[in-house]
Amino acid sequence: MSEDRTNLVTGLVVGTLVGVGVGIGLGFLFAPRPGRETRELVRRRASEVGERVRERAHEATDRVRSAASEAAEKAREAVGDLAQRGREVLQEGAERVRGAYDRGVEAAREKREELLGRLEELEEGGR
Numbered sequence: 001m002s003e004d005r006t007n008l009v010t011g012l013v014v015g016t017l018v019g020v021g022v023g024i025g026l027g028f029l030f031a032p033r034p035g036r037e038t039r040e041l042v043r044r045r046a047s048e049v050g051e052r053v054r055e056r057a058h059e060a061t062d063r064v065r066s067a068a069s070e071a072a073e074k075a076r077e078a079v080g081d082l083a084q085r086g087r088e089v090l091q092e093g094a095e096r097v098r099g100a101y102d103r104g105v106e107a108a109r110e111k112r113e114e115l116l117g118r119l120e121e122l123e124e125g126g127r
Contacts (some may be wrong), residue, residue: 005067009060016056020049 024042 005064009064011052012056012060016053020046023049
């Protein structure tokens with residue numbers, strides 16, 4: 001989960017709670033109703049706000065889960081791509097080593113033939 005998403009969720013929750021508190025306070029200050037009506041109104045509004053907070057928290061949680069899932073999938077793809085590239089580089093390196101080995105074997109064979117030819121010449125010249 002990214003820090004930006006965490007900050008977004010935190011800001012959403014804090015902002016909602018501050019709004020609820022201010023709304024309740026203003027409701028008490030400016031309510032032209034009797035105490036019982038005011039308390040009932042505050043109770044209903046608090047219940048509505050609480051429900052909205054739960055809904056938004058649920059939505060935020062879903063968005064965060066979705067973002068985390070997408071990030072995990074992208075990470076898996078990136079790891080897969082890197083692993084594939086690593087296999088390709090390893091294969092290329094192995095092919096280069098095999099090529100160098102084969103060239104070395106061929107050069108050694110040619111040198112051996114050359115030296116054997118010289119040895120034969122020396123042996124024939126010494127007779």
